Amino acid sequence: MVLGQSHEVMMGFSYSTREKMLEELRESGIVDLLVIGGGITGAGIARDAALRGLKVCLLEKGDFASATSSRSSKLVHGGLRYLEHRQFGLVREALQERQLLMQRLAPHMVHPLPFLIPVWKDSPHSGRWIGLGLGVYDFLSAYLKPHRRVNRRQVARLVPQLNFANIQSAFLYYDCQTNDARLTLENVLSAYQAGAKTLNYVQVEQFLLRKGRIRGVVACDLLSDSHLEIQARAVVNATGPFADSVASLLKSHRASLLRPTKGVHIVLRPQVLSLPCAITYFSAVDRRVMFLIPWQNFTLCGTTDTDGEVEENGFASGEDVRYILDSFEGILGKNVSISPRDIVSAYAGWRSLIAHPSVKRESDVPRTHKIILHPEGLITVAGGKLTTYRRMAKSVVDFALKTFRLGGSRCWTHRQPLPGAMKFSRRAISTLSERDRHLLLTYGRRGELVKRYSCGEEGQEVLHPSLPYRWGDMEYFIQEELALKLQDIFLRRSHLFLQDPLFTLAIAERVATLLQKRLGWSEVVKRREIENYQKYVEDALKWKKAL
Ligand SMILES: Cc1cc2nc3c(=O)[nH]c(=O)nc-3n(C[C@H](O)[C@H](O)[C@H](O)COP(=O)(O)OP(=O)(O)OC[C@H]3O[C@@H](n4cnc5c(N)ncnc54)[C@H](O)[C@@H]3O)c2cc1C
Incomplete structure (x- = not known):
């Protein structure tokens, strides 16, 4: 077992953190456990395994929680x-x-x-x-x-x-x-703080096989369109509704699981x-x-x-x-x-x-989950619910430790609170301002960090007339929660898209300019990202025309 280096003391979870994680993987791409899929199941597994001291890598082809x-x-x-x-x-x-x-x-x-x-x-x-x-x-x-x-x-x-x-x-x-999206994100953050490499916009395209056994994956960093090979002692397919399509990269997979x-x-x-x-x-x-x-x-x-x-x-x-x-x-x-x-x-x-x-x-159809060991050694986990993600994760990691003799300690996710967790009196909530209530009930302990971004003239600026967001929150999402695209900010770090989709179109240019500054986008990339977002909103509102 190789111990993961704890990131707890490191600040930020941003584009540059992601670059660093990719660089480290390229230099010595060997991990104990590689998790494919950054929904709640994959995030829960990565957290569980990283807290047990394993060297873990989580790859998500879209944004964390971008699917179910x-x-x-x-x-x-x-x-x-x-x-x-x-x-x-x-x-x-x-x-x-x-x-x-x-x-x-x-x-x-x-x-x-x-x-x-x-x-x-x-x-x-x-x-x-x-x-x-x-x-x-x-x-x-x-x-x-x-x-x-x-x-x-x-x-x-x-x-x-x-x-x-x-x-x-x-x-x-x-x-x-x-x-749901932020519960997933907090699991990703916790995995990262425990030393896991947690990457969004990296798609697994192939399995590396030696003598018919899985030894890792070939993945594509979708932001730079470059490939990397990562070797792993165990690989888990936690891709939810995509579990069959990922498993079908193996010759042995024929019948649909889902x-x-x-x-x-x-x-x-x-x-x-x-x-x-x-x-x-x-x-x-x-x-x-x-x-x-x-x-x-x-x-x-x-x-x-x-x-x-x-x-x-x-x-x-x-x-x-x-x-x-x-x-x-x-x-x-x-x-x-x-x-x-x-x-x-x-x-x-x-x-x-x-x-x-x-x-x-x-x-x-029952909402239970199932763990499958494919002949090549891939572990697929399928089914389950958001509510039971922690138990599912525990059973998958227990199974991987036993099957591949990975070492690692016993599960302790039941004792370790998520990064924002804090105790508070639910009765006292009604005395808070709407903004403070939003910070407490959305970010918990991390609300203090959000506040640091939402001070100063621009940071404090109210973003929406009837929703509790400030302009500084956008910066927080980029610097501390690895938001890389407009969708990440409007659909998952915040709920602005669900609450006012047309408003997000109105501020897309300004938020894209912020992303451009922090991620080093060229003008062409910025325009492309805005157009992609506009297309997304158009598609997401198509039901209106059909009524
Ligand atoms: C309408 C609906 C309502 C629900 N309501 C509830 C509820 O209220 N409470 C509850 O407990 N449960 C609920 N559930 C169930 C719950 O949402 C799901 O069980 C859970 O979100 C599944 O998470 P997951 O991580 O397994 O899958 P997903 O969240 O779909 O994550 C899988 C991830 O794998 C990624 N991926 C796929 N292929 C690759 C690849 N090649 N490389 C890298 N990444 C890849 C995808 O991009 C995706 O992000 C609901 C489900 C639905 C559909």
């Missing part, structure tokens, strides 16, 4: 509906992870969220059945915040926007909400619903379970679940959005209507579900 891990429902939850499929083990594990994340690992970014489950008159489940399920859910979560029943009058007071004529009674219970399904959410503008809690309902189209989720001042609605080919840069279609709008029928009161004009943005992600030939309905 920034396109989820943003819930850290046990998954109440999985009880229906008797997946008690999965639910229990997810509830334990929820607790750990909320209390110790990431209290600044995993927050309790009340959920209301109305017993709809035409509900496929009776009140007694739902109550029973919630009783089991409470039991599996060790009764940390037990559910309670609420009558129609209480529902009317709590959520006057609902259609009471259609409600018999309701239940209130708790789960948690997070920032059954990817597409999930779309729409984002409603703040004034439309302003919900005090999330609402569970059944789609008027096909009776699938759907959610309305308060998210910052906006509302997320989703999700769809349809079989389909994984698209590289997948977008919501007009049909997806229409389905979500049609699903509302009978749910909201007569004085509340939601039209396409109320939708600010929409996004799509692909679930990397394990193929189960016997399961017909997409939403019935």
Whole structure:
């Protein structure tokens, strides 16, 4: 085992850090564990292995969390509906992870969220059945915040926007909400601080084989279009919905591991619903379970679940959005209507579900994960959930240590908080200014670092009239969070794209000028990056034209 050098004391996680990591890999490209994929699964594995003292390299072909891990429902939850499929083990594990994340690992970014489950008159489940399920859910979560029943009058007071004529009674219970992209990023940061080389925009193109066994990878740095070879004692394919396509670089891989399904959410503008809690309902189209989720001042609605080919840069279609709008029928009161004009943005992600030939309905496919050892020695991990990423990572690293005798200590990710983690009183939050609340609940301890960038005349400048960002935050993303493109800043370091896509177009030139200064872009590169972003926004809003 070669110990990774700790980066904890080093400042910054920027383009120049990335250059240095690449240079070191080119000079002595040998690591213990190479992880392909910088979504939550890959980031969790890299962190786990680096904390155990292994020399680790993580390669992500886009930005960290650029695929599924920034396109989820943003819930850290046990998954109440999985009880229906008797997946008690999965639910229990997810509830334990929820607790750990909320209390110790990431209290600044995993927050309790009340959920209301109305017993709809035409509900496929009776009140007694739902109550029973919630009783089991409470039991599996060790009764940390037990559910309670609420009558129609209480529902009317709590959520006057609902259609009471259609409600018999309701239940209130708790789960948690997070920032999926930033949870991934904090795992990447933590891996980096523990000595891992964590690189975005580096794509694995081939495996290096010796006598039929994997010895490393050939990767392409997509920023400089140059190739490098990295030797590794073990290689993990953690590419989520792309797991089959990466595994198919090996001769032995034939049968598909995955059954990817597409999930779309729409984002409603703040004034439309302003919900005090999330609402569970059944789609008027096909009776699938759907959610309305308060998210910052906006509302997320989703999700769809349809079989389909994984698209590289997948977008919501007009049909997806229409389905979500049609699903509302009978749910909201007569004085509340939601039209396409109320939708600010929409996004799509692909679930990397394990193929189960016997399961017909997409939403019935189990959300468990699977570890596969290919004959050439590649480890593929597939399936799982955002919530259970830490457990998945632990089981993958345990497996790699045992199979390849890598050495390394025992897992301790359950004890080590993420970089921004800090304890605070949730009650005291209401006394903070909107900006301070944003800093605390988004960056936690690292909020102090953000503040250092958002002082001075330009740094303090308010970026958006109704969102809590400052101009200095953009600089912070570039210098401390390895943002390299406009998409990285608008879609994942911040949520500006989801909250106001047209506004991001208006400031694209100014942010690109900042990137140009820090990354040394030529004028041609700057123009190209702006055009790429404009094209992205155009594609991401195409659903509008189809409605
Ligand atoms: C609509 C939807 C809602 C969801 N909601 C929730 C929820 O609320 N709570 C929850 O717990 N879970 C949820 N999930 C599940 C959760 O989001 C996923 O399980 C998780 O994000 C998958 O992470 P991942 O790292 O495995 O995959 P990804 O995030 O997709 O990451 C894989 C990465 O591999 C990279 N990659 C691919 N090929 C290469 C290559 N050749 N070289 C380098 N990199 C490569 C990709 O660019 C990608 O970034 C949801 C999923 C969907 C689709």
